[in-house]
Amino acid sequence: MAQASYRELSLNGLWKNNPAIVQLLGLCPLLAVTGSVVNAIGLASATTLVLICSNSSVSLVRNIVSDAIRLPVFVMIIAAAVTCIEMLMQAFTYELYQILGIFLPLITTNCVILGRADAFACKNSLAPAAYDGFIMGAGFGVILVLLGALRELLGTGALFANMDLLFGPAAASWKVVVISDYQPFLLAILPPGAFIFTGLIIAGKNLVDMNIKRRQDALKEKPVKGSKRVRVTGHIS
């Protein structure tokens, strides 16, 4: 596999091959913990850290691990990384650790991570592998935070509540009440809201893609009516 350029890696991770809305991987945490921005940021950063660690380690050992046992080895590497992150969160952001609960250890089973390890890291050298882990995590995180913000805003009428769980006591005042006197729209925070809003985000991405394609098609030269085809007799009608 040819070494991909960093530009291409970035475009892939953030847009063209976004793990959350194109590959649709890791949907379980995506749907389950995006009820608020703080949860989304917490899980997104944890996932990104795990992705960087696992991609780097897999890339380092890629030449000494045989094909037959590569998947168990990858899973153990990922599990070790997840355990470290989980303990870090338990030590420094205990409340968030409790809120995220089972979804932290479950990062191990997030398909994005094993997918990147097997599809990219085990075929590339350290630097691109680590960068791929970072940018895939970022692509996943952007969607997570966007979804969290949408659901928190519609569900409670405010944004950035409880940010002190992640950023220390000073962040307690970051909460922005966008609409005062708002009736909580529970559906947005409940699981169905996650499905509906994920669908809408995917639809939005497809809409942008369609517009880009239409613009590119419009730029292409169109054959002039009546002009002769190359190597084909007859006329274009």
Place this chain on the structure above:
Amino acid sequence: MALMRITSPHAHGPMSTTRVMQSVLLATVPGILVLTHFFGYGTLVNIVWGAMLALLFESAALRLRGRPVSFYLKDYSAVVTATLLCIALPPYAPWWLIVVGIASAILIAKHLYGGLGYNPFNPAMVGYVVLLISFPVQMTAWSPPRGAGELHGLVAALEACFTPGNFDGVTMATPLDLLKQNNALLMEDLWQQTPLFGRWAGLGWEWANIAFLAGGLWLLYQRIFTWHAPAAMLASLGLMAALFYDGGSSASGGSPLFHWLSGATMLGAFFIVTDPVTSAVSLRGKLIYGALIGVLVYLIRAWGNYPDALAFAVLIMNFAAPFIDHYTQPTTYGHRDEGSK
């Protein structure tokens, strides 16, 4: 030019979508009048506001999807959805509640799935359930019926809808809710304790249900639908109630008559369960579909967390309708049933 090749039967169905929808609308009139008589103008305000919103959302969705707008608006299906949803909403609901409900019904439940005829779930019930789980406080606040509290005039009803902050109204639990909350009492004591109960079921509710029954029977006479689904639903609901009711204590869940004339039973049986798009297709399938809705309604009413159950029961069975169809496909004439050789 190609010749038109159409196989038999060559009979022409005189029922257009528009006519069916108009008949359904007409059949809801007695029920709406009874609701207005007992609960004031709130229901009427809901329906008018809801129908306007439904037409607005419908035309917006049709324009976005590039469909002919006036052709589909004229089939009245959006108005029927709005009417059925708004009948089920508490009177004096605030305007935004109806906006959210109609938007979920028309945009999400109907047009995201491909519009009229393609929706797997009943749009009105989706709108209702979205509201019920999102705004439980507003959705369970019914105004007291005539005879148990004062009624509001038209101006007050409009005020309640469009300036909900200024409206000062009394709300009460519904009879089904009361039955659920007062488990320790005998039925007679419960009846005497509050003025909310009437002759057979809730005050006002029993007549609304009878009015919807009348409208439904008229639709049946007009052959808008067959008797199978509503009859099976009412029969199984009555059977469940008869099985569990011990004749006196309210913990045993009320008599069959109480359940037939409470909540959304008749509206559901004749206007929701009979929806041709979301129900099972074959006659045998309709019997199964209706009967299971009746069972589910009773189960959720008796042991669920919500006082009335029709919307949940219908949505669950909407899921199951294709499955029922798969197993109840009638054998075509001349073919042998593969199951019984």
